Amino acid sequence: MSDLAPLTVAVPILASVVALLAGLVRSRSGWAVALVASVAQLAIALQLAAIAFSEGTIRYVVGGFEVPYGIELVVDGLTATMLALVAVVSLGVLAYARRAGPRGNPFYAVYLLLVAGLSGMSVTGDLFNMYVFLEITGLAAYVLVASGDRGRSALAALKYLLVGTVGASLFLLGIGYAYIDTGTLNMVDIGSKLGDADPVLVHGAFALIVVGLFIKVAVFPLHTWQPDAYAGAPDSVSAFISALVSTVAAYALLRIVYTVFGAGFVDANELGTAILVAGATVSIVVGSLLAVSQSEVKRMLAYSSVSQFGLVVAGIAIGNVTALTGAVVHLVGHAIMKGGLFLTAGLLASETGARRVDEFEGLVQKSPVGAGAFAVLAFAMVGVPPTIGFAGKWYIAVGAAESGSWALLAVIVASTLLTLAYFARLVERMFFREPSVDPAAEPVADGGAETPESVSAGMYVSVVAAAVLAVALGFAVFGYGEHLQPTIEALLS
């Protein structure tokens, strides 16, 4: 059954071409093609996850060229988690995008290309192959951000493109150092040869790869592309990108730090760990502070991502079994919660025209479903038990305590309060304030936004599903953590 692994990349790429070609015949067929492909993708991902969790790691050699010369696809528990996450989120956003737009076959073609890039980054076991998929992901993401119909989208996308290219190029340069050092590109093979390699080159490779991926993950101060890109993109696109693109980049960081460089390298190099810890700490604190100071809801959510990915990087830096499980759980949780929050923000904007924090006053009367889902997701993000947001932070915090990183533990606990600081003011406005009746502002708000009729059942379903998942996964997570244990232990050994 290992033949399923290449299908996770091939199916969306083929579907993307089909969507583009189908557009020549029928211009509205893109959604159906994307739906079929996403359902197939989900089935493949679940099947792979079932095998990976029950029988162990799946390995597939592309084209019959043996490792280390050929490209290897590897699916372990961690990869399977990412594949399933990509498939679930893309299906959810698809349900939302049918009405909310952007419409048209080219949009769905790029959408499927992004799914292919993300799946490819997850399954590949080859460093250069990962760079190529990173660029495919990047290109598709830039185009999707630019698919908004205002000049602001194009400008944000161009900024994203310039910064993202620098990140990917630094990543490539780091691969160059590792390749010169070892003469191979297979991750496991590099890992086994780095022990005898020149330490200067190894450190250079580590620094370049980590900084390159920090840009893609949007760790402070390399996050500057992110708020513009998320705020400038259409609602469904910002949900999709915020849920997956940085998430898979953080997965790549975890994968490279532990599969290529190894736990021994991280333990032995205080400077390397210090880079990770510093990035994490500053991101958590400054990201939250910047989020509090935003007046536009989507920008606030974007800065919140900077802070939440600080937590994930903290989990990677601590590097024991508990903390790494926490990093993975928080990656999954953040994808569901933040994707859901962007979708809900889009839903609220479609129903009421509210895009700024002040406009959220008394929203519960105009849109009870949207306000309710937003509140649930916001509290999940803060880390109220029993949601998945709590579970992720709990694992990372316990991991920090186990390794004796008390300063980091304090920051992680403080991050909960900081997150509360920016979500509480929205929830308070929505539920406990009277709507501001400003007759002069009403027509402007309605004229700029869509009318209430433009909200479809699919939009409600995806928003409510995200809220339900954020709570339900909190119960499932401890069983899942046990399943993940062997994978993480193998990664650390």
Add this chain to the structure above:
Amino acid sequence: MIDILVTRDYYFAAFLLLGIGTYVMIASQNLVKKVIGMNLFQTGIFLFFIASAYVEGGTSPVLTGSEPFVSPLPHVLILTAIVVGVALTAVALGMIVRIYAEYGTLTEDTIEEVRGSE
């Protein structure tokens, strides 16, 4: 010092290009020039890779006999990276066309002014 400069000249050239590219991307006001800077930056990395494959007196990697030949793998990798770079440039220029249609200028400060007065 001179010794290192003379024997590692490829690498210095590569990092000079990286530096110039970064500078152009940050300092230039014109969006097209920023894209040119991005291309220079990438070219620096391509040069770094290809220089790493160079073997003194090496020939092209065709198996004819015993002479040393240049490592082919970095060349193949860079071929892929060049294709990626071309795609990126095309997308970037497409966005610049959109921005020009919207704002009527490609200078960053002027765009900020136009956006501020909206």
